[in-house]
Amino acid sequence: MRTPDRDRCRPAFAALCAALVITILGIPAAGALSAEYVVLPNGTAYQARIEIADASRYEFADVGFMGEKVPVQVGNVELTGNCSPCGFNWSRPWGAPSVITFAKGNYTVSYLAPLSGNTLQGQFTRPYSVNATIPPEFSVKNPLIAGISQGANVTHHADNTTSVRWDKTTAFNVRFYDQWHENMLWFFFQFMAILVLILVVVPYLLSMKRGE
Template identity: 30%
Template sequence: MNATFCVHDGAEAFHAEIEIINAERYAFVEPGILGEEVPRSVTNTTLRYTDNRTAAGFKEDAFGRSISFEKGNYTIEYDAALKNKNFQFIFNALYNITLYLPQGYDVRNPLLGATGTGSVVSTVDSRYLTEELAAKNVTFTGGNGTIKVFWQNRAFADCRFYDDQQVFLLEVFGSIWLAVAAIFAVPYIMTRRRME
């Protein structure tokens, strides 16, 4: 089964497309502090038949945390909030999970970002993805700089990503510390030479 997630521009929310097989209920959950399943608030929920992509009917529970429908194979689409540029998802089965980050966001600097076990990170030209999502009112900037993070056969995915401003701040912080180290290192080296 496949699950695809596209982070919206601004990194405050994401769009999800999740395939389910032989199911009659789906609960919207996210991992809690201890890895437990915690209900997730979602919007723009759509249920489609997997084979022909036509819309299917469903019933939401009283709090909008799960949906029920006639047993079958479906693709569920929805939008959900994203906190602190930290993506985490938990499934009750193994999925091929794909996460797309818009231009200006990255995961490859180990000081600022991280991806979970088994992830493969690459850059893609996602113009086709942009057109498809625009029809669903998902704001996503594609192009050659789009980052794709992929996990194969996983029940859990996590990714911490960052933006260009965080890279700039890291470079400034590093430069200041190098300058301070140089200021203190030069007198120390000169003093040692005099003593020799």
């Protein structure tokens, strides 16, 4: 007796479904990648841990004022994943960002980089979940001297550290300050108040007195 076509198709269909499931599971979900940044206590450097998927290279670059790529001098670079150890090759073109290349796959890139102007920022080619940790010596509470890009969730911890988190973002920016900058802000306000008193209030009172 001849086996019906639909019966013969069932094993092939099941195999196709299994292959599709395996393929889907092997692809990271959109927005599932994460990036962790920890600002060091002196505020002059940060430690980064960035997940990358289906990649064979990583470029160490920051974002300039005009959106251009600016080379970042990094150190303590590590590549981790399903390998032990995960080897990579350096490429350091003159005037351009350094690049590491490796076998294509899913990894986490870790490195140490300098920080200036109390500003931490980053840009990605796909959505990332980003978490930045600010040490106790710094704060982001005062909006007059701090700045945080949109979509952030700020958490102040008991040890005075601050966590700033963005979900599914392609760019982030956080500007923090120390006690000296906050003191300078209040000194500026006091100075401006004295100027207003001398240049506006006192002349007005004197003119009122002369008018009497």
